[in-house]
Amino acid sequence: MDIATPATPDRRPHDEPRERILLAAGREFAERGYEAATVRDICAAAGVNVAAVNYYVGDKHRLYIESVKHAHESRVRQVPLPEWDSSVPAERRLHDFVDNMLERMLGLAQPPWQVRLMMREVLQPTEACRELVEDYIRPHFAILVAILDDLAGGRLTQPELRRVALSIIGQCFLYRAAGDVVGMLVPPAELETLHTPPRLAEHVTRYALAALGRVPPLAGAGMDVSSQDVVA
Amino acid sequence: MDIATPATPDRRPHDEPRERILLAAGREFAERGYEAATVRDICAAAGVNVAAVNYYVGDKHRLYIESVKHAHESRVRQVPLPEWDSSVPAERRLHDFVDNMLERMLGLAQPPWQVRLMMREVLQPTEACRELVEDYIRPHFAILVAILDDLAGGRLTQPELRRVALSIIGQCFLYRAAGDVVGMLVPPAELETLHTPPRLAEHVTRYALAALGRVPPLAGAGMDVSSQDVVA
DNA sequence: AGTTGATTGAAACAAGCGTTTGAAATGGTT
Protein backbone atom coordinates (compact mmCIF):
# COMPACT_ATOMS: atom_id res chain seq x y z
CA MET A 1 0.00 0.00 0.00
CA ASP A 2 2.86 2.35 0.75
CA ILE A 3 4.36 4.13 -2.24
CA ALA A 4 7.48 2.38 -3.43
CA THR A 5 10.59 4.49 -3.76
CA PRO A 6 13.10 3.55 -6.47
CA ALA A 7 15.20 1.10 -4.58
CA THR A 8 18.09 3.12 -3.19
CA PRO A 9 16.25 6.30 -2.28
CA ASP A 10 19.31 8.55 -1.83
CA ARG A 11 20.47 8.68 -5.42
CA ARG A 12 21.45 6.60 -8.41
CA PRO A 13 23.48 7.70 -11.43
CA HIS A 14 20.45 7.85 -13.72
CA ASP A 15 16.88 7.57 -12.53
CA GLU A 16 16.22 6.79 -16.13
CA PRO A 17 12.78 5.15 -16.11
CA ARG A 18 11.36 7.66 -13.65
CA GLU A 19 12.71 10.50 -15.76
CA ARG A 20 11.23 9.02 -18.91
CA ILE A 21 7.85 8.59 -17.25
CA LEU A 22 7.81 12.19 -15.99
CA LEU A 23 8.72 13.56 -19.40
CA ALA A 24 6.11 11.51 -21.22
CA ALA A 25 3.54 12.41 -18.59
CA GLY A 26 4.25 16.11 -18.96
CA ARG A 27 3.84 15.91 -22.71
CA GLU A 28 0.61 13.97 -22.44
CA PHE A 29 -0.93 16.07 -19.65
CA ALA A 30 -0.02 19.27 -21.48
CA GLU A 31 -1.59 18.14 -24.71
CA ARG A 32 -4.72 16.38 -23.51
CA GLY A 33 -5.34 17.59 -19.98
CA TYR A 34 -5.40 15.62 -16.77
CA GLU A 35 -8.55 13.57 -17.30
CA ALA A 36 -8.07 12.85 -20.97
CA ALA A 37 -4.48 11.73 -20.60
CA THR A 38 -4.27 8.03 -19.81
CA VAL A 39 -1.67 6.21 -17.79
CA ARG A 40 -1.49 3.59 -20.49
CA ASP A 41 -0.59 6.10 -23.20
CA ILE A 42 1.98 7.76 -20.97
CA CYS A 43 3.64 4.46 -20.18
CA ALA A 44 3.59 3.44 -23.82
CA ALA A 45 5.27 6.71 -24.79
CA ALA A 46 7.80 6.27 -22.03
CA GLY A 47 8.42 2.68 -23.05
CA VAL A 48 7.63 1.23 -19.65
CA ASN A 49 5.03 -1.05 -18.20
CA VAL A 50 1.87 0.41 -16.69
CA ALA A 51 2.93 -0.91 -13.31
CA ALA A 52 5.98 1.36 -13.39
CA VAL A 53 3.94 4.46 -12.57
CA ASN A 54 2.75 2.75 -9.43
CA TYR A 55 6.25 1.61 -8.63
CA TYR A 56 8.06 4.90 -9.24
CA VAL A 57 5.51 7.60 -8.53
CA GLY A 58 2.47 6.16 -6.83
CA ASP A 59 -0.69 7.01 -8.71
CA LYS A 60 -1.95 9.22 -11.52
CA HIS A 61 -2.57 12.24 -9.34
CA ARG A 62 0.93 12.25 -7.91
CA LEU A 63 2.27 11.61 -11.40
CA TYR A 64 0.64 14.85 -12.55
CA ILE A 65 2.07 16.94 -9.73
CA GLU A 66 5.54 15.46 -10.17
CA SER A 67 5.49 16.06 -13.92
CA VAL A 68 4.48 19.72 -13.43
CA LYS A 69 7.27 20.25 -10.95
CA HIS A 70 9.73 18.48 -13.20
CA ALA A 71 8.81 20.64 -16.20
CA HIS A 72 8.99 23.73 -14.05
CA GLU A 73 12.44 22.88 -12.71
CA SER A 74 13.96 22.09 -16.06
CA ARG A 75 12.52 25.34 -17.40
CA VAL A 76 14.00 27.45 -14.64
CA ARG A 77 17.32 25.77 -15.35
CA GLN A 78 17.22 26.49 -19.06
CA VAL A 79 15.76 30.00 -19.28
CA PRO A 80 17.20 31.94 -16.36
CA LEU A 81 16.16 35.43 -15.41
CA PRO A 82 18.13 38.10 -17.25
CA GLU A 83 20.62 39.99 -15.11
CA TRP A 84 21.71 43.50 -15.82
CA ASP A 85 24.65 45.67 -14.98
CA SER A 86 23.62 48.56 -12.78
CA SER A 87 24.40 50.98 -15.59
CA VAL A 88 21.85 49.52 -17.99
CA PRO A 89 19.01 52.02 -18.49
CA ALA A 90 15.51 51.06 -17.44
CA GLU A 91 14.22 51.25 -21.03
CA ARG A 92 16.59 48.52 -22.10
CA ARG A 93 15.84 46.46 -19.02
CA LEU A 94 12.14 46.59 -19.84
CA HIS A 95 12.81 45.58 -23.41
CA ASP A 96 15.01 42.69 -22.35
CA PHE A 97 12.46 41.57 -19.79
CA VAL A 98 9.60 41.52 -22.30
CA ASP A 99 11.77 39.89 -24.92
CA ASN A 100 12.80 37.22 -22.44
CA MET A 101 9.22 36.56 -21.38
CA LEU A 102 8.00 36.27 -24.97
CA GLU A 103 10.92 34.10 -25.95
CA ARG A 104 10.14 31.84 -23.03
CA MET A 105 6.45 31.69 -23.93
CA LEU A 106 6.58 31.54 -27.70
CA GLY A 107 10.16 30.78 -28.64
CA LEU A 108 11.32 27.54 -30.13
CA ALA A 109 14.10 27.29 -27.57
CA GLN A 110 12.14 24.81 -25.53
CA PRO A 111 9.60 22.07 -26.19
CA PRO A 112 6.24 23.81 -26.30
CA TRP A 113 4.49 21.34 -24.03
CA GLN A 114 6.32 22.64 -20.98
CA VAL A 115 4.71 26.04 -21.36
CA ARG A 116 1.38 24.49 -22.21
CA LEU A 117 1.49 22.48 -19.03
CA MET A 118 2.06 25.58 -16.92
CA MET A 119 -0.53 27.48 -18.94
CA ARG A 120 -3.05 24.89 -17.88
CA GLU A 121 -2.17 25.46 -14.27
CA VAL A 122 -2.56 29.20 -14.67
CA LEU A 123 -5.91 28.88 -16.34
CA GLN A 124 -7.38 26.35 -13.97
CA PRO A 125 -5.21 26.13 -10.90
CA THR A 126 -4.67 22.90 -9.03
CA GLU A 127 -2.39 22.15 -6.10
CA ALA A 128 0.71 22.67 -8.19
CA CYS A 129 -0.25 26.25 -8.98
CA ARG A 130 0.51 28.04 -5.72
CA GLU A 131 4.01 26.60 -5.75
CA LEU A 132 4.40 27.72 -9.35
CA VAL A 133 3.38 31.27 -8.52
CA GLU A 134 5.64 31.62 -5.52
CA ASP A 135 8.71 30.05 -7.10
CA TYR A 136 8.44 31.33 -10.61
CA ILE A 137 5.85 33.96 -11.37
CA ARG A 138 6.05 36.27 -8.36
CA PRO A 139 9.81 36.89 -8.62
CA HIS A 140 9.41 37.79 -12.27
CA PHE A 141 6.50 40.05 -11.44
CA ALA A 142 8.50 41.84 -8.76
CA ILE A 143 11.35 42.51 -11.16
CA LEU A 144 8.99 43.93 -13.75
CA VAL A 145 7.36 46.21 -11.18
CA ALA A 146 10.81 47.43 -10.10
CA ILE A 147 11.76 48.27 -13.67
CA LEU A 148 8.51 50.16 -14.17
CA ASP A 149 9.08 52.02 -10.91
CA ASP A 150 12.43 53.19 -12.26
CA LEU A 151 10.82 54.24 -15.51
CA ALA A 152 8.05 56.16 -13.77
CA GLY A 153 10.58 57.86 -11.56
CA GLY A 154 8.44 57.38 -8.46
CA ARG A 155 5.47 59.13 -10.00
CA LEU A 156 3.25 56.04 -9.91
CA THR A 157 1.92 54.28 -6.84
CA GLN A 158 2.48 50.57 -6.25
CA PRO A 159 -1.09 49.68 -7.31
CA GLU A 160 -0.63 51.72 -10.47
CA LEU A 161 2.68 50.01 -11.18
CA ARG A 162 1.10 46.61 -10.66
CA ARG A 163 -1.64 47.40 -13.14
CA VAL A 164 0.87 48.53 -15.75
CA ALA A 165 2.85 45.36 -15.14
CA LEU A 166 -0.28 43.27 -15.61
CA SER A 167 -0.99 45.16 -18.81
CA ILE A 168 2.39 44.14 -20.17
CA ILE A 169 2.04 40.54 -19.04
CA GLY A 170 -1.46 40.39 -20.46
CA GLN A 171 -0.22 41.19 -23.92
CA CYS A 172 2.38 38.43 -23.84
CA PHE A 173 -0.13 36.07 -22.30
CA LEU A 174 -2.61 36.58 -25.11
CA TYR A 175 -0.21 35.49 -27.79
CA ARG A 176 0.55 32.28 -25.97
CA ALA A 177 -2.83 31.36 -24.56
CA ALA A 178 -5.02 32.49 -27.43
CA GLY A 179 -2.49 32.05 -30.19
CA ASP A 180 -4.86 30.04 -32.34
CA VAL A 181 -7.53 32.72 -32.30
CA VAL A 182 -4.98 35.45 -32.93
CA GLY A 183 -3.92 33.42 -35.93
CA MET A 184 -7.47 33.59 -37.26
CA LEU A 185 -7.70 37.36 -36.83
CA VAL A 186 -4.39 38.32 -38.40
CA PRO A 187 -3.45 37.68 -42.04
CA PRO A 188 -1.02 34.75 -42.36
CA ALA A 189 1.71 36.81 -43.97
CA GLU A 190 1.58 39.30 -41.12
CA LEU A 191 1.75 36.47 -38.63
CA GLU A 192 5.01 35.16 -39.96
CA THR A 193 6.79 38.46 -40.30
CA LEU A 194 5.51 40.53 -37.39
CA HIS A 195 4.32 38.08 -34.76
CA THR A 196 7.70 36.75 -33.80
CA PRO A 197 8.98 37.12 -30.23
CA PRO A 198 11.48 39.91 -31.04
CA ARG A 199 8.98 41.95 -33.07
CA LEU A 200 6.26 41.56 -30.49
CA ALA A 201 8.68 42.45 -27.72
CA GLU A 202 9.50 45.63 -29.56
CA HIS A 203 5.83 46.51 -29.91
CA VAL A 204 4.91 45.75 -26.30
CA THR A 205 7.91 47.68 -25.02
CA ARG A 206 7.31 50.71 -27.18
CA TYR A 207 3.64 50.64 -26.27
CA ALA A 208 4.52 50.72 -22.57
CA LEU A 209 7.24 53.35 -22.93
CA ALA A 210 4.92 55.57 -24.93
CA ALA A 211 2.20 55.22 -22.31
CA LEU A 212 4.71 56.16 -19.64
CA GLY A 213 5.98 59.10 -21.66
CA ARG A 214 9.52 57.78 -22.15
CA VAL A 215 9.27 57.74 -25.93
CA PRO A 216 7.04 59.77 -28.28
CA PRO A 217 3.49 58.47 -28.72
CA LEU A 218 2.89 55.71 -31.26
CA ALA A 219 0.69 58.01 -33.34
CA GLY A 220 2.18 61.33 -32.38
CA ALA A 221 0.97 64.40 -34.26
CA GLY A 222 2.79 64.18 -37.56
CA MET A 223 5.62 62.28 -35.94
CA ASP A 224 6.75 59.00 -37.46
CA VAL A 225 8.09 56.63 -34.85
CA SER A 226 7.67 53.36 -36.66
CA SER A 227 11.26 53.14 -37.79
CA GLN A 228 12.68 54.39 -34.55
CA ASP A 229 14.47 51.93 -32.27
CA VAL A 230 12.95 51.41 -28.91
CA VAL A 231 16.14 51.53 -26.91
CA ALA A 232 18.81 54.19 -26.88
CA MET B 1 -29.20 4.44 -35.46
CA ASP B 2 -30.38 7.77 -36.83
CA ILE B 3 -30.41 10.63 -34.34
CA ALA B 4 -33.87 11.23 -32.97
CA THR B 5 -35.24 14.71 -33.30
CA PRO B 6 -37.68 15.93 -30.67
CA ALA B 7 -40.87 14.65 -32.18
CA THR B 8 -42.23 17.52 -34.24
CA PRO B 9 -39.00 18.91 -35.65
CA ASP B 10 -40.33 22.27 -36.84
CA ARG B 11 -41.09 23.83 -33.45
CA ARG B 12 -42.89 23.30 -30.19
CA PRO B 13 -43.85 25.92 -27.61
CA HIS B 14 -41.24 24.82 -25.06
CA ASP B 15 -38.36 22.52 -25.84
CA GLU B 16 -38.01 22.37 -22.11
CA PRO B 17 -36.00 19.17 -21.53
CA ARG B 18 -33.63 19.89 -24.38
CA GLU B 19 -33.07 23.40 -23.06
CA ARG B 20 -32.41 22.08 -19.55
CA ILE B 21 -29.92 19.54 -20.88
CA LEU B 22 -28.03 22.16 -22.91
CA LEU B 23 -27.82 24.52 -19.94
CA ALA B 24 -26.61 21.84 -17.54
CA ALA B 25 -24.15 20.59 -20.16
CA GLY B 26 -22.71 24.07 -20.66
CA ARG B 27 -22.21 24.50 -16.94
CA GLU B 28 -20.57 21.12 -16.57
CA PHE B 29 -18.34 21.37 -19.66
CA ALA B 30 -17.24 24.86 -18.64
CA GLU B 31 -16.31 23.79 -15.15
CA ARG B 32 -14.75 20.39 -15.74
CA GLY B 33 -13.80 20.27 -19.42
CA TYR B 34 -15.05 17.93 -22.09
CA GLU B 35 -13.47 14.69 -20.93
CA ALA B 36 -14.00 15.16 -17.22
CA ALA B 37 -17.64 16.13 -17.55
CA THR B 38 -19.88 13.07 -17.52
CA VAL B 39 -23.17 12.59 -19.25
CA ARG B 40 -24.55 11.13 -16.05
CA ASP B 41 -23.75 14.27 -14.03
CA ILE B 42 -25.16 16.51 -16.72
CA CYS B 43 -28.40 14.57 -16.84
CA ALA B 44 -28.65 14.50 -13.07
CA ALA B 45 -28.22 18.28 -12.97
CA ALA B 46 -30.80 18.69 -15.69
CA GLY B 47 -33.18 16.35 -13.93
CA VAL B 48 -33.56 13.98 -16.86
CA ASN B 49 -32.70 10.41 -17.61
CA VAL B 50 -29.35 9.55 -19.20
CA ALA B 51 -31.18 8.32 -22.28
CA ALA B 52 -32.52 11.83 -22.88
CA VAL B 53 -29.20 13.07 -24.28
CA ASN B 54 -29.35 10.34 -26.89
CA TYR B 55 -32.97 11.14 -27.61
CA TYR B 56 -32.67 14.92 -27.86
CA VAL B 57 -29.12 15.58 -29.00
CA GLY B 58 -27.47 12.40 -30.14
CA ASP B 59 -24.24 11.76 -28.32
CA LYS B 60 -21.78 13.49 -25.99
CA HIS B 61 -19.78 15.12 -28.74
CA ARG B 62 -22.80 16.72 -30.35
CA LEU B 63 -24.01 17.69 -26.90
CA TYR B 64 -20.82 19.68 -26.38
CA ILE B 65 -21.08 21.55 -29.66
CA GLU B 66 -24.76 22.31 -29.14
CA SER B 67 -24.14 23.61 -25.62
CA VAL B 68 -21.36 25.92 -26.83
CA LYS B 69 -23.58 27.31 -29.55
CA HIS B 70 -26.44 27.71 -27.11
CA ALA B 71 -24.27 29.62 -24.62
CA HIS B 72 -22.91 31.76 -27.42
CA GLU B 73 -26.34 32.63 -28.75
CA SER B 74 -27.82 33.57 -25.40
CA ARG B 75 -24.75 35.71 -24.73
CA VAL B 76 -25.05 37.62 -27.98
CA ARG B 77 -28.68 38.21 -27.14
CA GLN B 78 -27.94 39.57 -23.69
CA VAL B 79 -24.80 41.66 -24.15
CA PRO B 80 -25.15 43.40 -27.50
CA LEU B 81 -22.44 45.44 -29.11
CA PRO B 82 -22.55 49.08 -28.04
CA GLU B 83 -23.73 51.51 -30.70
CA TRP B 84 -22.66 55.11 -30.83
CA ASP B 85 -24.00 58.28 -32.32
CA SER B 86 -21.69 59.57 -35.03
CA SER B 87 -20.84 62.58 -32.87
CA VAL B 88 -19.34 60.52 -30.04
CA PRO B 89 -15.56 61.12 -29.91
CA ALA B 90 -13.23 58.18 -30.51
CA GLU B 91 -11.82 58.41 -26.98
CA ARG B 92 -15.23 57.74 -25.49
CA ARG B 93 -15.92 54.97 -28.00
CA LEU B 94 -12.69 53.25 -26.98
CA HIS B 95 -13.57 53.58 -23.32
CA ASP B 96 -17.05 52.21 -23.88
CA PHE B 97 -15.72 49.35 -25.95
CA VAL B 98 -13.19 48.29 -23.33
CA ASP B 99 -15.72 48.72 -20.55
CA ASN B 100 -18.20 46.59 -22.46
CA MET B 101 -15.64 43.88 -23.10
CA LEU B 102 -14.53 43.75 -19.47
CA GLU B 103 -18.10 43.80 -18.22
CA ARG B 104 -18.87 40.91 -20.53
CA MET B 105 -15.82 38.97 -19.38
CA LEU B 106 -15.74 39.75 -15.69
CA GLY B 107 -19.08 41.30 -14.84
CA LEU B 108 -21.73 39.67 -12.74
CA ALA B 109 -24.33 40.38 -15.37
CA GLN B 110 -24.12 36.86 -16.69
CA PRO B 111 -23.48 33.40 -15.27
CA PRO B 112 -19.71 32.99 -15.30
CA TRP B 113 -19.73 29.56 -16.87
CA GLN B 114 -20.77 30.93 -20.24
CA VAL B 115 -17.55 32.90 -20.52
CA ARG B 116 -15.55 30.00 -19.15
CA LEU B 117 -16.95 27.74 -21.82
CA MET B 118 -15.90 30.11 -24.58
CA MET B 119 -12.55 30.66 -22.89
CA ARG B 120 -11.93 26.95 -23.20
CA GLU B 121 -12.63 27.12 -26.90
CA VAL B 122 -10.24 30.02 -27.29
CA LEU B 123 -7.50 28.30 -25.38
CA GLN B 124 -7.79 24.93 -27.03
CA PRO B 125 -9.95 25.27 -30.12
CA THR B 126 -12.28 22.53 -31.26
CA GLU B 127 -14.80 22.55 -34.09
CA ALA B 128 -16.97 25.12 -32.36
CA CYS B 129 -14.15 27.67 -32.33
CA ARG B 130 -14.06 28.83 -35.94
CA GLU B 131 -17.76 29.57 -35.80
CA LEU B 132 -17.23 31.46 -32.58
CA VAL B 133 -14.49 33.60 -34.10
CA GLU B 134 -16.40 34.47 -37.23
CA ASP B 135 -19.72 35.23 -35.57
CA TYR B 136 -18.56 36.87 -32.41
CA ILE B 137 -14.90 37.75 -32.06
CA ARG B 138 -14.03 39.07 -35.51
CA PRO B 139 -16.80 41.69 -35.64
CA HIS B 140 -15.75 42.98 -32.25
CA PHE B 141 -12.14 43.05 -33.37
CA ALA B 142 -13.02 45.01 -36.50
CA ILE B 143 -14.86 47.62 -34.48
CA LEU B 144 -11.93 48.05 -32.12
CA VAL B 145 -9.51 48.44 -35.02
CA ALA B 146 -11.79 51.08 -36.56
CA ILE B 147 -11.87 53.04 -33.31
CA LEU B 148 -8.09 52.91 -33.05
CA ASP B 149 -7.78 54.01 -36.66
CA ASP B 150 -9.86 57.08 -35.82
CA LEU B 151 -7.70 57.77 -32.77
CA ALA B 152 -4.47 57.43 -34.71
CA GLY B 153 -5.81 59.72 -37.42
CA GLY B 154 -4.49 57.48 -40.16
CA ARG B 155 -0.94 57.60 -38.86
CA LEU B 156 -0.79 53.86 -38.13
CA THR B 157 -0.84 51.03 -40.65
CA GLN B 158 -3.36 48.21 -40.44
CA PRO B 159 -0.81 45.77 -38.98
CA GLU B 160 0.13 48.36 -36.37
CA LEU B 161 -3.51 48.96 -35.54
CA ARG B 162 -4.09 45.23 -35.19
CA ARG B 163 -1.19 44.91 -32.78
CA VAL B 164 -2.51 47.75 -30.65
CA ALA B 165 -5.93 46.14 -30.69
CA LEU B 166 -4.42 42.84 -29.57
CA SER B 167 -2.59 44.67 -26.81
CA ILE B 168 -5.88 46.00 -25.49
CA ILE B 169 -7.63 42.66 -25.77
CA GLY B 170 -4.69 40.92 -24.14
CA GLN B 171 -5.05 43.00 -21.02
CA CYS B 172 -8.74 42.18 -20.67
CA PHE B 173 -8.03 38.56 -21.49
CA LEU B 174 -5.49 38.22 -18.71
CA TYR B 175 -7.92 39.24 -16.01
CA ARG B 176 -10.41 36.65 -17.15
CA ALA B 177 -8.20 33.75 -18.11
CA ALA B 178 -5.57 34.11 -15.41
CA GLY B 179 -7.77 35.71 -12.79
CA ASP B 180 -6.73 33.27 -10.10
CA VAL B 181 -3.03 33.97 -10.54
CA VAL B 182 -3.65 37.72 -10.68
CA GLY B 183 -5.45 37.30 -7.39
CA MET B 184 -2.31 35.79 -5.91
CA LEU B 185 -0.08 38.63 -7.13
CA VAL B 186 -2.22 41.55 -6.03
CA PRO B 187 -3.12 42.35 -2.40
CA PRO B 188 -6.72 41.37 -1.63
CA ALA B 189 -7.77 44.88 -0.68
CA GLU B 190 -6.48 46.20 -4.00
CA LEU B 191 -8.32 43.46 -5.82
CA GLU B 192 -11.69 44.47 -4.43
CA THR B 193 -11.34 48.19 -4.95
CA LEU B 194 -9.33 48.52 -8.14
CA HIS B 195 -9.85 45.32 -10.07
CA THR B 196 -13.46 45.91 -10.95
CA PRO B 197 -14.55 46.12 -14.58
CA PRO B 198 -15.06 49.93 -14.59
CA ARG B 199 -11.73 50.64 -12.88
CA LEU B 200 -9.83 48.27 -15.13
CA ALA B 201 -11.55 49.72 -18.18
CA GLU B 202 -10.38 53.14 -17.12
CA HIS B 203 -6.81 51.92 -16.75
CA VAL B 204 -6.70 50.03 -20.03
CA THR B 205 -8.23 52.94 -21.90
CA ARG B 206 -5.94 55.54 -20.40
CA TYR B 207 -2.96 53.27 -21.05
CA ALA B 208 -3.91 53.02 -24.72
CA LEU B 209 -4.71 56.70 -25.12
CA ALA B 210 -1.42 57.68 -23.51
CA ALA B 211 0.47 55.33 -25.81
CA LEU B 212 -1.29 56.88 -28.78
CA GLY B 213 -0.61 60.39 -27.52
CA ARG B 214 -4.25 61.36 -27.00
CA VAL B 215 -3.82 62.03 -23.30
CA PRO B 216 -0.71 62.96 -21.29
CA PRO B 217 1.60 60.04 -20.36
CA LEU B 218 0.76 58.03 -17.23
CA ALA B 219 3.97 59.15 -15.58
CA GLY B 220 4.44 62.46 -17.31
CA ALA B 221 7.20 64.71 -16.02
CA GLY B 222 5.74 66.27 -12.92
CA MET B 223 2.27 65.90 -14.29
CA ASP B 224 -0.38 64.22 -12.17
CA VAL B 225 -2.94 62.47 -14.30
CA SER B 226 -4.25 59.98 -11.78
CA SER B 227 -7.31 62.04 -10.87
CA GLN B 228 -8.03 63.10 -14.41
CA ASP B 229 -10.99 61.55 -16.20
CA VAL B 230 -10.20 59.59 -19.28
CA VAL B 231 -12.93 60.97 -21.45
CA ALA B 232 -13.74 64.58 -22.24
C1' DA C 1 27.27 -20.66 -8.54
C1' DG C 2 23.88 -19.07 -5.28
C1' DT C 3 21.36 -15.81 -2.84
C1' DT C 4 19.09 -11.57 -2.28
C1' DG C 5 16.71 -7.46 -3.25
C1' DA C 6 15.40 -4.34 -6.95
C1' DT C 7 12.96 -4.00 -11.20
C1' DT C 8 9.93 -5.41 -15.01
C1' DG C 9 6.03 -7.68 -17.27
C1' DA C 10 1.52 -9.81 -18.64
C1' DA C 11 -2.72 -10.40 -16.89
C1' DA C 12 -6.55 -9.39 -14.18
C1' DC C 13 -9.46 -6.35 -11.08
C1' DA C 14 -13.17 -3.24 -9.86
C1' DA C 15 -15.18 0.98 -11.14
C1' DG C 16 -16.78 4.33 -14.18
C1' DC C 17 -17.67 5.75 -18.71
C1' DG C 18 -20.92 6.61 -23.05
C1' DT C 19 -24.40 4.37 -25.15
C1' DT C 20 -28.41 1.29 -26.12
C1' DT C 21 -32.40 -1.22 -25.17
C1' DG C 22 -37.25 -2.29 -24.59
C1' DA C 23 -40.91 -1.61 -21.81
C1' DA C 24 -43.75 1.74 -19.12
C1' DA C 25 -45.89 6.20 -18.92
C1' DT C 26 -47.95 10.18 -21.12
C1' DG C 27 -51.25 13.00 -23.59
C1' DG C 28 -53.85 14.18 -27.38
C1' DT C 29 -57.17 12.32 -31.15
C1' DT C 30 -60.60 9.40 -32.83
Next chain:
DNA sequence: AACCATTTCAAACGCTTGTTTCAATCAACT
Protein backbone atom coordinates in the same frame (compact mmCIF):
# COMPACT_ATOMS: atom_id res chain seq x y z
C1' DA D 1 -62.64 3.84 -24.26
C1' DA D 2 -59.24 2.61 -27.44
C1' DC D 3 -55.61 3.95 -30.18
C1' DC D 4 -51.37 6.15 -31.40
C1' DA D 5 -46.98 8.53 -31.59
C1' DT D 6 -44.19 10.79 -28.31
C1' DT D 7 -41.56 10.93 -24.28
C1' DT D 8 -39.50 8.85 -20.03
C1' DC D 9 -37.31 5.39 -17.29
C1' DA D 10 -34.51 1.58 -15.11
C1' DA D 11 -31.44 -1.65 -16.41
C1' DA D 12 -27.89 -3.46 -18.89
C1' DC D 13 -24.11 -3.61 -22.53
C1' DG D 14 -19.46 -3.16 -24.03
C1' DC D 15 -15.49 -0.72 -23.36
C1' DT D 16 -11.77 1.93 -21.18
C1' DT D 17 -9.97 3.60 -17.19
C1' DG D 18 -6.60 3.52 -12.91
C1' DT D 19 -4.76 0.26 -10.10
C1' DT D 20 -3.02 -4.20 -8.34
C1' DT D 21 -1.18 -8.74 -8.43
C1' DC D 22 2.41 -12.03 -8.59
C1' DA D 23 5.63 -14.47 -11.16
C1' DA D 24 9.72 -13.66 -14.17
C1' DT D 25 13.95 -11.23 -14.85
C1' DC D 26 17.93 -8.69 -13.68
C1' DA D 27 22.25 -7.09 -11.13
C1' DA D 28 25.23 -7.22 -7.47
C1' DC D 29 27.53 -9.34 -3.77
C1' DT D 30 29.15 -13.56 -0.98
